[in-house]
Amino acid sequence: MENKLDNCIFCKIAAGQIPSKLIHEDEDLIAFHDINPAAPVHVLIVPREHIATLADCGERHAALLGKMMLLAPKLAQQLGCGYDAEAGAGGFKSLFNTGPDGGQEVYHLHLHVIGGPRPWRGQR
Numbered sequence: 001m002e003n004k005l006d007n008c009i010f011c012k013i014a015a016g017q018i019p020s021k022l023i024h025e026d027e028d029l030i031a032f033h034d035i036n037p038a039a040p041v042h043v044l045i046v047p048r049e050h051i052a053t054l055a056d057c058g059e060r061h062a063a064l065l066g067k068m069m070l071l072a073p074k075l076a077q078q079l080g081c082g083y084d085a086e087a088g089a090g091g092f093k094s095l096f097n098t099g100p101d102g103g104q105e106v107y108h109l110h111l112h113v114i115g116g117p118r119p120w121r122g123q124r
């Protein structure tokens with residue numbers, strides 16, 4: 001498994017070398033609160049494997065990507081911003097930023113899960 005401990009902040013978080021507010025940990029993924037939240041709930045789902053961007057993923061990453069996406073609604077539920085279909089209430093964004101024009105700042109794959117009662121920063 002490729003690991004960029006020298007220069008990648010999310011590899012260092014995954015290795016426990018930099019502290020974070022962890023909310024989930026398993027053999028493939030970690031999730032922690034974003035240091036600069038854009039909304040009442042803002043967490044990042046991060047694979048332990050160093051993959052720079054979504055555009056670097058291939059077929060061999062399909063299960064990992066599926067696992068990341070399936071974790072998003074579970075964490076949202078756990079953090080109080082799950083989607084309640086019956087009430088037509090709640091909900092969250094799930095977002096991958098890719099490359100400079102995609103607004104990516106950390107080049108280790110991550111899925112943002114952003115939610116909580118509106119308004120948020122810059123959102124209605």
Ligand code: 5GP
Nearest residue numbers: 009020032033034035036097103104105106
């Ligand atoms: P990107 O723009 O790459 O999609 O998002 C990177 C996210 O990582 C940003 O929302 C930023 O606030 C968050 N972030 C950057 N450095 C750290 C850190 O050291 N700890 C935590 N918890 N979040 C970080």
Ligand code: ZN
Nearest residue numbers: 008011050108
């Ligand atoms: Zn990394």
